[in-house]
Amino acid sequence: MSAGRVATDAAPVWEAVIGLEIHVQLNTRTKMFCGCEVTFGEPPNTHVCPVCLGHPGVLPVTNEKAIEYATRIGLALGCRIAERTIFHRKNYFYPDLPKAYQISQYDLPLGIGGHLDVELDDGSDLRVGITRVHLEEDAGKLVHAGGASGRIDGADYSLVDFNRGGTPLVEIVSEPDIATPDQARAFLTQLRSLVQQLGVSDVNMEEGSMRCDANVSVRRPGEPLGTKTELKNMNSFRFLHRALEVEIERQIDALESGERIIQETVHFDPATGLVSSLRSKEEAHDYRYFPEPDLTPVELDEAYVERVRAGLPELPAGRRERLIGQYGLPSKDAALLAANKPLGDYFEAVAAATGDARLSANWVMGDVSAHLNAAGLEVTQCAVSAGSLAELLGLVRDGTLSGKMAKEVFETMIATGKNARGIVADKGLGQMSDAGELDAIVARIVEANPGPAEEFRQGRDRVLGFFVGQVMKETRGQANPQMVNDLLRRHLAAHGN
Numbered sequence: 183m184s185a186g187r188v189a190t191d192a193a194p195v196w197e198a199v200i201g202l203e204i205h206v207q208l209n210t211r212t213k214m215f216c217g218c219e220v221t222f223g224e225p226p227n228t229h230v231c232p233v234c235l236g237h238p239g240v241l242p243v244t245n246e247k248a249i250e251y252a253t254r255i256g257l258a259l260g261c262r263i264a265e266r267t268i269f270h271r272k273n274y275f276y277p278d279l280p281k282a283y284q285i286s287q288y289d290l291p292l293g294i295g296g297h298l299d300v301e302l303d304d305g306s307d308l309r310v311g312i313t314r315v316h317l318e319e320d321a322g323k324l325v326h327a328g329g330a331s332g333r334i335d336g337a338d339y340s341l342v343d344f345n346r347g348g349t350p351l352v353e354i355v356s357e358p359d360i361a362t363p364d365q366a367r368a369f370l371t372q373l374r375s376l377v378q379q380l381g382v383s384d385v386n387m388e389e390g391s392m393r394c395d396a397n398v399s400v401r402r403p404g405e406p407l408g409t410k411t412e413l414k415n416m417n418s419f420r421f422l423h424r425a426l427e428v429e430i431e432r433q434i435d436a437l438e439s440g441e442r443i444i445q446e447t448v449h450f451d452p453a454t455g456l457v458s459s460l461r462s463k464e465e466a467h468d469y470r471y472f473p474e475p476d477l478t479p480v481e482l483d484e485a486y487v488e489r490v491r492a493g494l495p496e497l498p499a500g501r502r503e504r505l506i507g508q509y510g511l512p513s514k515d516a517a518l519l520a521a522n523k524p525l526g527d528y529f530e531a532v533a534a535a536t537g538d539a540r541l542s543a544n545w546v547m548g549d550v551s552a553h554l555n556a557a558g559l560e561v562t563q564c565a566v567s568a569g570s571l572a573e574l575l576g577l578v579r580d581g582t583l584s585g586k587m588a589k590e591v592f593e594t595m596i597a598t599g600k601n602a603r604g605i606v607a608d609k610g611l612g613q614m615s616d617a618g619e620l621d622a623i624v625a626r627i628v629e630a631n632p633g634p635a636e637e638f639r640q641g642r643d644r645v646l647g648f649f650v651g652q653v654m655k656e657t658r659g660q661a662n663p664q665m666v667n668d669l670l671r672r673h674l675a676a677h678g679n
């Protein structure tokens with residue numbers, strides 16, 4: 183991969199430096215500065231008013247819920263929440279912005295100086311600093327018609343829908359602590375999960391309620407930062423990963439052929455796999471920021487911040503630690519369960535009902551997850567409830583079913599919606615746990631194999647496997663393995679005396 187473009191001694195010749203900016207639409211009932219309902223997919227321009235359409239003489243009013251939601255995000259990311267914060271006007275013209283300025287935050291953002299600890303694929307943690315978390319309003323939405331790509335290039339005309347204009351947005355800016363596309367994807371995935379669990383946004387990337395921009399530069403290790411470019415509006419994890427790969431590669435190629443990187447906004451086209459220049463990047467001074475005179479400062483005292491903090495749900499990082507401590511789960515399993523709240527809840531319900539965390543985790547991470555992935559379902563849509571799975575695992579624990587038989591029963595539960603006990607009864611399943619019957623079979627088999635029996639007594643423990651195999655063959659795999667083991671050891675020992 184490009185960031186790791188490798189020399190023969192395996193030291194990277196180039197390294198990438200990546201910072202992300204994520205916009206999250208808050209799912210408040212109303213918009214940031216007016217009473218219009220926040221909607222998605224409604225007929226165009228049906229949720230608008232003089233305030234969000236930027237008519238003259240109107241006054242915006244700050245949405246208190248949006249302040250609370252942004253505070254939640256800030257706290258969950260370990261930010262310091264500003265006691266006093268104000269809004270600024272960010273001036274620029276675009277057809278989706280009727281006021282010709284966006285109300286945003288500038289030098290007094292709501293939260294600063296946080297971090298997110300990201301679990302990477304190899305199990306290690308990467309701490310990504312959070313520079314700032316601030317509140318602003320979204321712009322409207324332009325639809326470019328008549329062109330092939332849906333982009334403004336080649337379009338015949340453009341339509342504008344102001345329903346989205348004025349929707350509360352939280353912008354989360356990371357420090358440039360990310361070095362590879364894989365790390366960027368892991369960060370975004372885990373940030374998304376965190377925000378989702380806070381209940382403040384739908385974080386649906388396809389619908390645009392979560393969007394990601396990336397600042398990327400490359401340098402030779404140890405050198406100062408290179409010139410960065412900005413990739414805008416990446417709306418899927420795959421898009422982000424691919425765009426970063428391509429842009430990093432492009433910058434390395436340019437520098438290696440003696441060119442310079444220009445600070446600009448670039449666009450990645452997934453269809454061609456190429457990046458193209460969009461416009462030269464604006465500097466902050468281009469926007470002529472000035473304090474929004476129509477809004478009062480927002481003052482958040484300690485009591486308020488502590489009240490919001492107390493209302494936070496258990497967060498993925500905390501849950502992961504708890505799952506490891508409480509259930510002894512491996513870190514990777516705990517991270518997966520903590521990142522997916524419904525799956526974590528499902529696991530904990532099964533573990534509570536069975537009293538066997540290890541078996542429950544094996545099943546939830548194994549058969550249940552495999553089924554959900556294959557069927558494209560969330561655990562909340564699973565045909566086998568936590569209670570039903572616990573009943574099945576109870577049959578494994580009491581020796582009625584072997585692990586292999588339980589898998590079959592599970593398949594049938596998925597297919598028919600029947601419960602485990604019903605299926606076991608219908609199919610006449612259930613392993614042979616009748617001690618008397620098994621005892622007789624074991625005795626006969628030991629009797630019939632004096633040679634291996636003698637070997638076992640000489641200390642060749644592995645011969646036990648041969649006997650287990652014989653018993654399983656005799657019982658067509660239905661014998662309880664633990665019981666077979668115990669009986670064999672007893673008979674083999676007794677036979678020698």
Ligand SMILES: [Zn+2]
Pocket residue numbers: 213216217218229230231232233234235348
């Ligand atoms: Zn409005």
